[in-house]
Amino acid sequence: MAVRSRAAWALPSASVAINAPLSVFGYSDVQLLESPLREQFDRNHDLFLHMNEDAMLKPFRQRGGLAAPGPDMGGWYDNADDFTPPENFHAFIPGHSFGQYLSGLSRAYAVTGSKATQEKVHRLVGAFAETVEPSGKFYVDYHLPAYTYDKTSCGLIDAHEFAKCPNALDVHWRATQAVLPYLPERALGRADQRARPHKSVADTWDETYTLPENLFLAYQRSGNARYRDLAVRFIEKDYFDPLAEGQNVLPGEHAYSHVNAFSSAMQAYLVLGEENYLRAATNGLRFVHEQSYATGGWGPDEAFVPPRKGLLEASLGTTHSSFETPCGAYGHFKITRYLLRVTRDSRYGDSMERVLYNTIGGATPILADGTSFYYSDYNHVGRKLHYRDKWPCCSGTFPQLTADYGISSYYRSDDGVYVNLFIPSRVSWVQNGTQCTITQTTEYPRANTTQFAIALERPEKFTVHMRIPGWAGAKTNLSVNGGRAESAVEPGKFVPLQRTWKNGDRIELELEMPLRLEAVDDQNPNTVALLCGPLALFAVENIPARITRKQLLSATAVAQSSDDWSAKTDGGVLILRPFAAIMSENYRLYQQVEG
DSSP: OOOOOHHHHOOOTTOOOOOOSSEEOOGGGEEEOSSHHHHHHHHHHHHHHTSOHHHHHHHHHHHTTOOOOSOOOOGGGOOOSOOBTTTBOTTSSTTTTHHHHHHHHHHHHHHHOOHHHHHHHHHHHHHHHTTOOTTOGGGTTOSOHHHHHHHHHHHHHHHHHHHOOTTHHHHHHHHHHHHGGGSOSSOOOHHHHHHSOOSSGGGGGOOGGGHHHHHHHHHHHHOOHHHHHHHHHTOOHHHHHHHHTTOOOOTTSBHHHHHHHHHHHHHHHHHHOOHHHHHHHHHHHHHHHTTOOTTSOOOGGGBOOOTTSSHHHHHTTTOSOOEEHHHHHHHHHHHHHHHHHHHOOTHHHHHHHHHHHHTGGGOOOOOTTSOOBOEEOOSSSBOOOBOSSSSOTHHHHHHHHHHTHHHHHEEEETTEEEEOOOSSEEEEEEETTEEEEEEEEEOTTTSSEEEEEEEESSOEEEEEEEEEOTTOOTTOEEEETTEEOSSOOOTTEEEEEEEEEOTTOEEEEEOOOOEEEEESSTTOTTEEEEEETTEEEEEESSOOSOEEHHHHHTOEESOTTOOOEEEEETTEEEEEEOGGGOOSSOEESOEEEEO
């Protein structure tokens, strides 16, 4: 392994860690109540809890020359030699998502306290440890060593932190030592990898630039400064430096992994205290927002397009692979969670919410054989379809993301709590020695109201900061115990409700959710999507050839018990519905309008 001298990438001696104003709650502090989001979490938890452990470990045992009982899982996950892209992706990345399944189970244990889940995590870590040997035999002729190590790293860190696995960090360090001979001397972008000798095109797809986030987390959770040094080594300054200066270097890059890298920038900012990494992440996500679909999704064909050329609109007729949904949503949730904690800017909550309801909230379940939802389709003739290969990357991020729904909903501050997502849930914490609980009841976003019931051991003074979405109309109302809140309600802000709260106090938020049209991009102002509050509404069934802006904006809900909307047009009635309510029918996100 060729390695630059330590002085070229070592940690600056004057680094000062940053304490974000907001912190995440523990997984057990937030409980999802009955809702479609809770159903997603439960389904993923149950699936991975009952997966065959020998099958999960088989690629590691095989590549380590150990006995490898159990069935092959299939798809990307297998260890075989018939991977021939682009025709055949079988055995693309053997064992690639093991760490993500371990992470999802560890987080699920932290949420539920399920002893069977914890025991499974401990067994998997122990069995995986037996496959790790110093020479890194697993990574010999392996296409994406950094990619798989990064996921394994996350799983082991989470097994230690959330499932209380006593040997997980020791195994993590051994796994780190095993992979190092197979990593380059620094983070390499895909162009850098293509310029170097390689045996297969797949060897140019590795993602060393995503490594710092988990290496910084390993440093914080273990205290081992060698992780911190490795994290600094793999910071891709060629990516972050121009972003920090406001240069949009996203076009042409692989979308999910480069958004995921923003989380490495945020960890670099929090650990090293260098503002340029915060600027890089902030500017990077702004550039993503500038070329996002109305759903909040991004990256047609898994790539960013050059801005101001109308290429997002062009993608509607050329691809059905519009947004890599579980992976993209996972990366999106992570970076908006980081930025919200640091900036307390409610717009990041708005962004997270849009992705939640219009993309991942409508993903179809992972099947027991690894058949998975992968792409959201925004083509003129869109369909919900399963991915062609079993156990792709999105099968790993989906269980992690659904376990994170709770910790994405509320944040802790010195003076109280921030309410970010409006989902049926319960959050508990201790404020000045007082046990506090807020239970949220809602049918949002089908309904425009959400209620919060406060339970306290004794009266306590704290602040509830309530997110008011930027799209909220002027009739939005926030009340406490039936009376209008004293704080001014301002869309696009967190409204502070500070008082001495008593047991049984109630908060109610009523949001005006006006209909609005959003163009796909500035170059195509007549190609628009209809939105109601956070929801994008997709046209289904028979779509009239001629639609005006006024007709779209006159849409009304069919019934209180229905997700459907209807709009009268010259060519008949247009039916629209949110992504989560769409099944096997064709749909269209963007309509061509007149007027």
